[in-house]
Amino acid sequence: MNYTLEQIMSVLSQVKDPETGKDIITLNAVESLKIQGNKITFKLSMNSGNPFVKSIEKASIKLLKEKISNDLEIEVQALTKIEVKKISFGRTDEGTILPGVKNILAVASGKGGVGKSTVAVNLAIALAKSGAKVGLLDADIYGPSIPKMLGAEGEHPSIKKVNGKDIIIPVEKQGIKMLSIGFFVKPEDALIWRGAMATSAIQQFIKDSDWGDLDYFIIDLPPGTGDIHLTIVQTIPVTAAVIVSTPQDVALADALRGVSMFKANKIEVPVIGFIENMSWFTPAELPNNKYYIFGKDGLKLLAEKMNIPLLGQIPIVQSIREGGDSGNPAVSSEDKIVAQAFTELAENVAEKIEERNAKLEPTKKVEIDPNAGCSTD
Numbered sequence: 001m002n003y004t005l006e007q008i009m010s011v012l013s014q015v016k017d018p019e020t021g022k023d024i025i026t027l028n029a030v031e032s033l034k035i036q037g038n039k040i041t042f043k044l045s046m047n048s049g050n051p052f053v054k055s056i057e058k059a060s061i062k063l064l065k066e067k068i069s070n071d072l073e074i075e076v077q078a079l080t081k082i083e084v085k086k087i088s089f090g091r092t093d094e095g096t097i098l099p100g101v102k103n104i105l106a107v108a109s110g111k112g113g114v115g116k117s118t119v120a121v122n123l124a125i126a127l128a129k130s131g132a133k134v135g136l137l138d139a140d141i142y143g144p145s146i147p148k149m150l151g152a153e154g155e156h157p158s159i160k161k162v163n164g165k166d167i168i169i170p171v172e173k174q175g176i177k178m179l180s181i182g183f184f185v186k187p188e189d190a191l192i193w194r195g196a197m198a199t200s201a202i203q204q205f206i207k208d209s210d211w212g213d214l215d216y217f218i219i220d221l222p223p224g225t226g227d228i229h230l231t232i233v234q235t236i237p238v239t240a241a242v243i244v245s246t247p248q249d250v251a252l253a254d255a256l257r258g259v260s261m262f263k264a265n266k267i268e269v270p271v272i273g274f275i276e277n278m279s280w281f282t283p284a285e286l287p288n289n290k291y292y293i294f295g296k297d298g299l300k301l302l303a304e305k306m307n308i309p310l311l312g313q314i315p316i317v318q319s320i321r322e323g324g325d326s327g328n329p330a331v332s333s334e335d336k337i338v339a340q341a342f343t344e345l346a347e348n349v350a351e352k353i354e355e356r357n358a359k360l361e362p363t364k365k366v367e368i369d370p371n372a373g374c375s376t377d
Helices: 005-012 053-067 116-129 195-207 227-235 249-263 298-306 318-326 336-359
Strands: 030-036 039-047 073-081 101-108 134-138 158-162 165-169 171-173 176-180 214-220 240-245 271-281 310-316 366-369 373-376
Touching: 005 030, 005 053, 039 053, 053 073, 073 336, 101 116, 101 227, 101 249, 101 336, 116 134, 116 176, 116 214, 116 271, 116 318, 116 336, 134 195, 195 227, 227 366, 240 249, 240 336, 249 271, 249 298, 271 298, 271 336, 298 310, 310 336
Parallel strands: 039 073, 101 214, 101 240, 134 176, 134 214, 240 271, 271 310
Antiparallel strands: 030 039, 158 165, 171 176, 366 373
């Protein structure tokens, strides 16, 4: 027998969330609904902390079998999402620069090759799936990878005139707004720019672009520390930073430098946590086994030593690599372990940003005096 989406949605609209009293269709809690013959799969996305998630999942399965067919094979992936209404402002109002942006999050790494951009992309999408408004700036001028990771290669941002000035309209993909120098150069071309040209491009992406209202503006920084990083903190007040690293010792040494940069005198951007990528490898045929290729808990131990939270540990999984190459990030894949890892990471990041905003003053834009070093206004 053939079943339609309308049939399934109609039945699911009868499933109520006891916490809100609304049905799960009205709550937009049903995502990625698919029908393949006798098999129905969908994601059940509920607010973090909702105690009825499991009972809603069971009720959905029970009602589908009762109303449609007892022979149905039903697979539900229960996810949690962040309460958007709780997102606060973590920055001073700059007026003309990103006035509608609540929080600016820098995603950094001390060295290349640790999967920083992969983490930034999946984190952005996971936050967007929670209902937040998210923007993503690819600030890695010399190695832009975000257009490919989001399946946006070949696309071009549009331009509009505002008071006689050209304003860039970010590309929208996978529920987020994004800009990258990769939209303006051919993938095979090397970008041979001096530092001033690169920083000028970044400033244009920030100042001369219409980002609109955002809960989170995520900046994927280049690896290391340098001109781009200083340009960012000079141009806008960064709410917080997270540092991505693998567990191996050589990466940890560079992660320390990343923390030191943000904690430098007068820059003082709060580092709200570490993200450990490539934590372990689990073969598909041995799902209960973990192989610590780059060492075990290296960043976790460093986090404990420095009293900086470890926000998440992301395993080495083939679907993450495949998702980045195909333009379908792993957080949206059918791999439950990976999707849950990035969903939990997004929840932890959002929680720490809220905690930072409650306890600390908004970050100020940094003023750089070439003769005297850094100072805040």
